[in-house]
Amino acid sequence: MRTVNAYGAVNATDPLVPLMIERRDVGAHDVLIDIDYAGICHSDIHTVRGDWGPIAYPQVVGHEIVGRVAEVGGAVTRHRVGDLVGVGCQSNSCRECTQCLQGHDQYCLNGNTQTYNGIDPADGTITQGGYSQAIVTNEDYVVAIPVGLDPAKVAPLLCAGITTYSPLKHWNAGPGTRVGVVGMGGLGHMGVKLAVALGADVTVLSRGTKKRDDALAFGADRYVDTTDVGALRELRGGLDLIVNTVSAGLDISRYLNLLDVDGTLVNVGAPAEPFSVPAFALIPRRRSLAGSTTGGIPEIEEMLEFCAEHGVHPETELVSAEGINEAWDRVLSADVRYRFVIDAKTL
Ligand code: NAP
Ligand code: ZN
Ligand code: ZN
DSSP: OEEEEEEEBSSSSSOOEEEEEEEOOOOTTEEEEEEEEEEOOHHHHHHHTTTTSOOOSSBOOOOOEEEEEEEEOTTOOSOOTTOEEEEOSEEEOOSOSHHHHTTOGGGOTTOOEESSSSBOTTTSOBOOOSSBSEEEEEGGGOEEOOTTSOHHHHGGGGTHHHHHHHHHHHTTOSTTOEEEEEOOSHHHHHHHHHHHHTTOEEEEEESSSTTHHHHHHTTOSEEEETTOHHHHHHTTTOEEEEEEOOSSOOOHHHHHTTEEEEEEEEEOOOOSSOOOOOHHHHGGGTOEEEEOOOOOHHHHHHHHHHHHHHTOOOOEEEEOGGGHHHHHHHHHTTOOSSEEEEEGGGO
């Protein structure tokens, strides 16, 4: 057991504070990672603030983790001391169910282990995430970071990147597909860059015009201000696939109406409030409403290689430990361009 510095929540409402947390001993199949960078995901905030239900405190969040392997267990074969590696949202799973056997540990039928606020199968404790100096993770849930990706920018790929890459791939985004991305925050801006790199025709749907220039600079073909009712009406029936990344409740029918026949709206945003779906937003054009979560380890590895090959990287703003609470406030007010990354040296 070792004690490491972290930044975490002691209840649902107060600002995060410096904490000391324990990391388990490095088991035979474990890797100890000295964390260099950890991204700030809106899910961290939903979790701590109790948006998805009550949790136990203290809780250290963070599931976009990048660092160097500092120690490996005796049976580890996948990683070596000194390697640059990452940990995302899942840190373990049953490995036996039909989903795990296909590499889809994110859909483990027996319940996977979330990197934070999960139950660690190794010792039964509540898992604590990446806003910390070091983490011990089973080697099979640690991914190698390919050469060519900037270590200071790569962390957000481990949640924001894979969560948008996976549905884009599953629903065949590519040349000839008209893709819309709703909300351009951490997930949304990765969705735009990835859909562009996949060769799709990309429309960004965001409130106001503040993000228009950025969207076009990321390669989007067009930008639609969602507060402009006329512009939305013009886009009706014009999209094949929509990825909704909005963190708050939304009138989903406005966006379903943008789908062509057989189009799909994939929701990845996870607001506390339920959506209301009028039957006639789906029926007339045989539209689908779907959901998707993160991606399994093989798909994360594929996505990292894709980003290295196509030069896709997140837009990041580095913050120190003392800046985390202000960064959270800025995420909540949609004032993030486009992902905060914590410099773990400052913890
Ligand atoms: P984020 O950086 O805060 O981005 C969310 C975006 O939603 C904002 O930039 C904003 O876009 C839009 N938005 C926020 N409040 C809104 C409101 N009241 N009305 C309309 N639009 C609003 O958050 P994120 O880290 O990308 O995460 C987005 C959501 O995905 C969160 O709910 C998160 O928990 C969830 N998530 C899900 C998964 C999964 O596995 N499915 C994984 C990670 C995250 P504009 O300013 O451009 O309009
Ligand atoms: Zn996340
Ligand atoms: Zn499983």
